[in-house]
Amino acid sequence: MSTSAILQPGSPSTGSGPSAGSAAIVAASRELRLLPQRALLDTASRSLMVADLHLGKAATFRAHGLPVPSGTTERTLARLDALLAGTAARSLFLLGDLLHAPEALRPSITKALADWRARHARVEVILVRGNHDARAGKLPAGCGIDTVAPGHRLGELRLLHEPPDDGQSEREGAFALSGHLHPVCVLGNRADRLRLPCFRVRPHDAVLPAFGEFTGGWQVRPVPGERVFVTDGTRVLELSRRPRPQAHPSRAAATHSRAALDR
Numbered sequence: 001m002s003t004s005a006i007l008q009p010g011s012p013s014t015g016s017g018p019s020a021g022s023a024a025i026v027a028a029s030r031e032l033r034l035l036p037q038r039a040l041l042d043t044a045s046r047s048l049m050v051a052d053l054h055l056g057k058a059a060t061f062r063a064h065g066l067p068v069p070s071g072t073t074e075r076t077l078a079r080l081d082a083l084l085a086g087t088a089a090r091s092l093f094l095l096g097d098l099l100h101a102p103e104a105l106r107p108s109i110t111k112a113l114a115d116w117r118a119r120h121a122r123v124e125v126i127l128v129r130g131n132h133d134a135r136a137g138k139l140p141a142g143c144g145i146d147t148v149a150p151g152h153r154l155g156e157l158r159l160l161h162e163p164p165d166d167g168q169s170e171r172e173g174a175f176a177l178s179g180h181l182h183p184v185c186v187l188g189n190r191a192d193r194l195r196l197p198c199f200r201v202r203p204h205d206a207v208l209p210a211f212g213e214f215t216g217g218w219q220v221r222p223v224p225g226e227r228v229f230v231t232d233g234t235r236v237l238e239l240s241r242r243p244r245p246q247a248h249p250s251r252a253a254a255t256h257s258r259a260a261l262d263r
Contacts, residue, residue, distance in 0.1 A: 019087065021235030025201060025227075027175040028156035034199050036231045037083050038209045040177065047154060048087055050080065051095035051161070051179020052210035054132065056109045072213040073109055077116045080211070084120055092123055093154070095179040095208060096130020096161025098145075110140050117144045128152055130161035130180065169204045176205035183207055184217030185230050185239060198239070201227040 019041070022033045033041040040049040055073045084092065099105070117125065127133065127147045139145055150160045158169050160178040169176040185198040197209035200220050209231070210217070222228045228239040 023229055023236040023238065025206070027206070028173065030156060030175070032206070034229050034231075034236045035083070035087075036234050036236050037079065038197050038211050038231060039083055040199075040206070040208055041087055041089070042154065042157065045154065046088065046090040047093060048083065048089035048091070049093045049095055049159075049177055049208060050083075050211040051208040052097045052130075052182055052212055052215055053080075053094065053099075054097055054210070054212040054215050055099050055113065056103055056106070056136075073112055076211065076213045077112060079213075081116065081119065084123060089123060092120075092125045093152075093159055094125070094127040094145075095159060095177060096128050096150070097132040097179065098127050098130070099133055099136035099139075105137060105140070110143075114140070114143060126152070128159050128161055163207050164205055174204075177208065178205065179208050179210065181207050181218045182210040182215050183220045184209070185220050185228055187230070196230040196232055198231065199229040199236075201229065 019033060019035065021036045022041075025032050025034065031043045033043060035041060038050070041047070042049070053076055055076065080092075083089075121144070125145045127139075127145050128150055129147055133147075139147065148159075150162070152159045153174070156174050158164070158172070158174040158176040160176055162180045163178045164176045168174075181200075183198050183200050184195055187194045187196065195217065197217070198220055199209060200207040202225060220228055222239060229236050230239055231237075
């Protein structure tokens with residue numbers, strides 16, 4: 001079922017570079033930029049957040065006999081190169097599922113990851129452990145990526161992999177950032193549908209879209225109290241539900257009369 005909606009800018013950025021086309025939200029007194037590249041920038045600390053890279057997923061599928069194309073890990077890391085360079089981020093937080101499975105620890109992938117890390121040696125990189133990271137195993141020693149447990153704090157921000165449901169962020173006056181769901185929004189109707197990655201924002205948390213090249217998606221259906229921002233890779237737009245058309249007064253009266261007779 002697709003969403004009937006109106007797209008509108010959400011506090012758009014008019015600058016250039018990766019922040020162009022972004023949308024801003026304010027959470028826990030901090031400005032957070034939702035970037036078209038499926039990432040989030042905490043402007044105060046110059047910290048970049050991405051979730052669900054799933055490096056090595058295609059290699060895992062091929063190892064199990066499924067014919068999927070190669071090169072997804074390299075393309076994901078190249079996009080991250082451009083994002084780090086364009087935002088001049090001081091730190092990078094990976095909100096879980098950097099690796100997909102144990103097959104991701106094969107030499108070709110660990111070398112690609114090591115080469116990527118060497119290109120950004122001055123950037124602090126922290127991985128918030130996700131469920132796939134736990135299955136994949138430990139990162140190679142000396143890879144330059146620190147691993148922390150979910151719940152790591154960056155000021156008023158609470159960094160997780162899976163979205164919170166424990167009320168802790170609200171009790172602590174914090175705002176949680178997570179991934180895991182791979183949120184997407186389907187726009188249009190059956191004849192003309194568009195599937196876009198999206199950010200789901202609630203009063204005390206936000207879920208980021210999957211950053212990886214080879215990831216699935218969980219369809220978001222907006223509910224009251226949530227904001228949804230879609231990205232097409234060039235700009236972020238807020239989704240606003242289209243109001244339902246009002247019934248014609250004479251039709252409404254006829255419907256009411258029929259309902260009364262049915263009772």
